[in-house]
Amino acid sequence: MSLRVDDLTVYYRSLRGDVKAVDGATFSIEDGEIMGLAGESGCGKSSLGKSLIRMDARMKHVGGRVELDGRELPIADDRKMNEFRFRDVSIVPQYSMSALTPTRKVGTVARELLESRDVPFDTVKAELVRRLTLVGLSEAVLERYPIELSGGMKQRTVMVISTLLDPSLLIADEITSALDVSSQRAVGELLVEFRDRGFVKSMIVITHDLAILYQVADTILVMYAGKLAEKAPAETIVGAPRHPYTRLLISSLPEVGVRFDETRLAGIPGKPPSLLSPPAGCRFRDRCPLAFAKCEEEPPFVEIEPGHEVACWKAAA
Amino acid sequence: MLEGGRLMLALDGVSKVYKVGTFGGKRLRAVNDVSFQVAPGEVVSLIGESGSGKSTIGRMVLGLSRATEGTISFEGQDVSRLERRRLHAYYADVQGVFQDPFSSYNPIFKADRVLALVKGFFPEIGRSEWDEKVENALNAVRLEPGACLGKYPHQLSGGQLQRMLIARALLLDIKLLVADEIISMLDASTRIDVLNLLGDLKERGLGVLFITHDLSLGNYISDRAVILRHGMIVEAGATSKVFGNPVHPYTRMLLTSVPQLHTKWDATRPRPVVEQTSGETAAHLVEVEPDHLVAAVGETS
Amino acid sequence: MSVSEPPQPGVAVAGETVSGPATGAPALSEPGVPVAPHVHSEFLHFALRNWKFVAGATIVLACLLVALVGPLLTANAPLAFTGPTDQPPSSEYWFGTTSYGQDVYSQFVYGLRAAFLVGSLGGGIAWVLGAGVGFTAGYRGGWIDDVLNMLTNVVLVIPTLAILIIVAAYLQVQSYWAEAVIIGLTSWPWAARAVRSQTFSLKTREFVDLARLSGRSTRQILTTELAPNMSSYLLMMFILLFGGAILIGASLDFLGLGPSESISLGLMMNNAFLASALLLGSWWWFLPPGLGIVALVGGLYVMNVGLDEVFNPKLRET
Numbered sequence: 001m002s003l004r005v006d007d008l009t010v011y012y013r014s015l016r017g018d019v020k021a022v023d024g025a026t027f028s029i030e031d032g033e034i035m036g037l038a039g040e041s042g043c044g045k046s047s048l049g050k051s052l053i054r055m056d057a058r059m060k061h062v063g064g065r066v067e068l069d070g071r072e073l074p075i076a077d078d079r080k081m082n083e084f085r086f087r088d089v090s091i092v093p094q095y096s097m098s099a100l101t102p103t104r105k106v107g108t109v110a111r112e113l114l115e116s117r118d119v120p121f122d123t124v125k126a127e128l129v130r131r132l133t134l135v136g137l138s139e140a141v142l143e144r145y146p147i148e149l150s151g152g153m154k155q156r157t158v159m160v161i162s163t164l165l166d167p168s169l170l171i172a173d174e175i176t177s178a179l180d181v182s183s184q185r186a187v188g189e190l191l192v193e194f195r196d197r198g199f200v201k202s203m204i205v206i207t208h209d210l211a212i213l214y215q216v217a218d219t220i221l222v223m224y225a226g227k228l229a230e231k232a233p234a235e236t237i238v239g240a241p242r243h244p245y246t247r248l249l250i251s252s253l254p255e256v257g258v259r260f261d262e263t264r265l266a267g268i269p270g271k272p273p274s275l276l277s278p279p280a281g282c283r284f285r286d287r288c289p290l291a292f293a294k295c296e297e298e299p300p301f302v303e304i305e306p307g308h309e310v311a312c313w314k315a316a317a
Numbered sequence: 318m319l320e321g322g323r324l325m326l327a328l329d330g331v332s333k334v335y336k337v338g339t340f341g342g343k344r345l346r347a348v349n350d351v352s353f354q355v356a357p358g359e360v361v362s363l364i365g366e367s368g369s370g371k372s373t374i375g376r377m378v379l380g381l382s383r384a385t386e387g388t389i390s391f392e393g394q395d396v397s398r399l400e401r402r403r404l405h406a407y408y409a410d411v412q413g414v415f416q417d418p419f420s421s422y423n424p425i426f427k428a429d430r431v432l433a434l435v436k437g438f439f440p441e442i443g444r445s446e447w448d449e450k451v452e453n454a455l456n457a458v459r460l461e462p463g464a465c466l467g468k469y470p471h472q473l474s475g476g477q478l479q480r481m482l483i484a485r486a487l488l489l490d491i492k493l494l495v496a497d498e499i500i501s502m503l504d505a506s507t508r509i510d511v512l513n514l515l516g517d518l519k520e521r522g523l524g525v526l527f528i529t530h531d532l533s534l535g536n537y538i539s540d541r542a543v544i545l546r547h548g549m550i551v552e553a554g555a556t557s558k559v560f561g562n563p564v565h566p567y568t569r570m571l572l573t574s575v576p577q578l579h580t581k582w583d584a585t586r587p588r589p590v591v592e593q594t595s596g597e598t599a600a601h602l603v604e605v606e607p608d609h610l611v612a613a614v615g616e617t618s
Numbered sequence: 619m620s621v622s623e624p625p626q627p628g629v630a631v632a633g634e635t636v637s638g639p640a641t642g643a644p645a646l647s648e649p650g651v652p653v654a655p656h657v658h659s660e661f662l663h664f665a666l667r668n669w670k671f672v673a674g675a676t677i678v679l680a681c682l683l684v685a686l687v688g689p690l691l692t693a694n695a696p697l698a699f700t701g702p703t704d705q706p707p708s709s710e711y712w713f714g715t716t717s718y719g720q721d722v723y724s725q726f727v728y729g730l731r732a733a734f735l736v737g738s739l740g741g742g743i744a745w746v747l748g749a750g751v752g753f754t755a756g757y758r759g760g761w762i763d764d765v766l767n768m769l770t771n772v773v774l775v776i777p778t779l780a781i782l783i784i785v786a787a788y789l790q791v792q793s794y795w796a797e798a799v800i801i802g803l804t805s806w807p808w809a810a811r812a813v814r815s816q817t818f819s820l821k822t823r824e825f826v827d828l829a830r831l832s833g834r835s836t837r838q839i840l841t842t843e844l845a846p847n848m849s850s851y852l853l854m855m856f857i858l859l860f861g862g863a864i865l866i867g868a869s870l871d872f873l874g875l876g877p878s879e880s881i882s883l884g885l886m887m888n889n890a891f892l893a894s895a896l897l898l899g900s901w902w903w904f905l906p907p908g909l910g911i912v913a914l915v916g917g918l919y920v921m922n923v924g925l926d927e928v929f930n931p932k933l934r935e936t
Binding site for chain 2: 040041151180181182184185188189208209210211212214215238239248249250252253254255256257258259260261264265266267268269271
């Protein structure tokens with residue numbers, strides 16, 4: 001087992017009280033697995049990703065444990081997590097294009113990052129250059145300022161730097177959202193290549209775009225309003241989803257070839273519940289066409305067939 | 318390209334040139350010799366990646382930015398350089414909705430202020446008649462007046478905010494809506510509802526200039542498509558023809574790069590190579606079949 | 619410097635999250651929390667909980683109280699030679715007397731009044747000029763921006779001290795009103811710059827476009843759409859200009875360039891210095907004005923830091 005997450009609960013301190021961003025998440029990822037973490041805005045996917053590396057001071061770890069390669073990750077303790085960050089768990093953040101300090105050369109940023117982890121730059125420089133060449137960038141990039149690079153180039157640079165120490169787990173947070181279609185494909189294929197070459201063991205790719213996940217991920221975990229809804233291999237999620245939310249979501253995505261005059265797609269009416277005081281029972285209840293009496297009791301996240309877990313009374317029946 | 322006499326919006330040789338660099342030495346052609354038309358009740362998609370100039374064209378059509386070259390005509394009249402009163406009259410027929418719903422509302426005021434702002438177009442109407450108009454407009458976009466009126470923007474969702482902006486445009490009984498990436502910041506589950514709304518309005522005679530980077534959305538909703546790259550048109554025509562039979566390498570590259578559900582990116586099929594273009598002169602468009610124009614390849618350099 | 623600028627991407631304004639990238643992800647926000655906090659209703663709630671704001675405001679209010687009420691508690695005019703020279707603080711003369719036999723307490727409280735006058739008038743003038751120039755340059759852009767920029771740079775570069783020396787020599791500045799006006803006319807450039815850049819970033823917000831599409835004029839947009847959105851910024855700017863004017867005024871007075879017919883804290887320090895109060899050990903003469911300036915200006919700046927945290931939730935860290 002590469003990553004085991006057990007009943008993880010994370011709240012956000014906010015102006016109006018605690019936002020229950022992630023509530024009791026339990027799942028695991030194997031070595032070499034790329035798991036897509038999908039959901040709409042406010043579902044908690046970004047919070048879940050960030051909680052595994054503890055990168056946000058407003059987050060409060062309320063309960064649950066995380067184990068990476070058999071060792072427990074001290075995600076409640078900011079200082080202790082520092083040993084794990086970048087070496088064992090690494091993140092390519094949202095807006096990584098802005099993650100490079102504009103007043104420093106790219107090479108200097110990399111050097112400072114490595115030396116803050118007690119890794120002398122010279123020992124890894126050769127590997128850094130090798131990997132940059134692999135992603136289609138030349139060594140000259142290290143001598144450039146971020147403003148001289150295009151969005152796709154910056155994205156690839158940040159990906160290479162983040163994975164330089166071969167972390168066990170890489171969290172990629174909405175890294176394709178700000179890119180053009182052509183760069184999205186390049187970056188998506190790059191993620192898979194990093195895994196295939198062993199630069200990272202396993203990956204969590206966080207995005208709202210299910211289509212990208214279908215191309216890139218082995219398994220997909222769908223979240224809704226802070227809870228896990230469904231986890232299954234990518235083919236199953238897209239081809240035969242069981243959770244009503246997943247099914248409605250998949251059917252609302254237009255594909256090239258579908259036209260309004262021929263096929264009317266439908267969205268999901270209503271909106272997700274507020275996470276400040278979420279309702280009891282299944283959180284999708286109000287918008288679910290299949291809701292019935294039992295949904296007032298919260299459905300557990302159970303395995304209905306090998307590799308396929310769902311939190312829904314109807315689907316599990 | 319279209320049946321004569323039924324034009325609503327027509328762009329002819331429109332360019333937008335910025336002077337950049339110190340002392341304004343260099344020239345940046347954000348839009349380069351673009352021509353296309355929108356007929357009443359028709360949805361035309363402007364599809365392009367960032368830097369393609371699609372938003373600039375939208376702003377020029379809305380009179381928020383002035384074209385450097387070329388003309389923009391609306392119902393036969395030249396609207397490229399309107400001022401004050403004529404611009405005001407133009408806005409009774411043409412309105413816009415933008416990408417970020419939370420940026421489109423002034424956060425210190427209530428959300429329905431955007432509706433009140435257009436009352437200036439109807440000086441003669443009384444209070445109760447205005448309230449009725451507002452209610453009808455909100456119902457037309459499937460918003461419940463009680464749930465939206467009197468609230469602040471941060472109390473409403475992105476989907477509701479975008480719909481309210483469409484309602485604002487409907488209050489004016491406009492003929493053309495410029496929709497600039499209006500659903501790209503909405504969640505997937507609400508996107509399709511707003512899009513379907515546009516489709517319904519189109520069937521009632523509203524013309525839409527639909528600006529997007531998302532090919533699947535363009536394909537879903539539009540009658541005609543214009544593919545832009547670096548400010549120039551590379552392919553244009555009826556949507557079924559442009560998407561069904563893409564000719565230009567750039568269009569084909571876009572279509573193969575779009576991630577699809579149920580079909581994996583074909584790893585073995587090489588992506589079409591598109592040569593770099595940075596030229597000043599736009600390529601001229603060649604008709605490859607009726608209602609399908611393509612920029613001549615090799616001329617752009 | 620360009621004739622017309624290419625559109626700038628939206629930049630975050632204090633208190634709100636960054637709008638999404640061009641090819642858009644769904645709007646980013648704290649999970650489940652409103653994107654744009656409604657500033658006015660929450661302001662007091664957070665302001666009173668921020669210790670920096672409370673501490674700073676308390677000090678400033680205390681100084682104001684002393685400036686208003688203090689002079690009522692003494693019958694001695696500040697410049698009158700009323701008592702024995704060089705007396706340490708006593709029950710009769712609370713802050714002692716100067717080398718000329720003047721009442722230090724009286725000088726101190728009248729000096730505080732002068733400080734508030736210079737601060738509010740000088741700061742106020744600079745504020746109006748800075749905001750006016752900044753808004754116009756930022757919103758209109760183009761050649762108006764270039765001209766105003768040049769003007770701003772020229773005034774910025776003028777050595778204020780040199781100008782004030784010249785003015786003092788020729789105009790015989792004899793009132794703090796005049797000093798305040800001069801300070802106001804020379805200290806607005808940085809404020810104009812700041813307002814200009816804020817206006818630039820706000821101008822690209824889509825609600826400004828929508829206002830234009832609704833037929834609003836430039837003046838209406840500036841006053842009803844932009845200025846209220848910058849209200850927190852404008853408030854903080856005023857506080858900084860206020861404090862800055864007091865400091866400049868005190869510096870001028872200390873150098874002997876200010877009015878000599880009345881009293882201010884800077885002038886007190888100048889007199890004390892010239893009379894070698896330090897060597898004589900008359901701490902009661904130079905310490906109160908010094909501490910007074912530090913407390914007032916320091917209090918203003920600390921209050922400002924607190925306000926920044928109140929208005930910008932991201933600075934409110936654990």
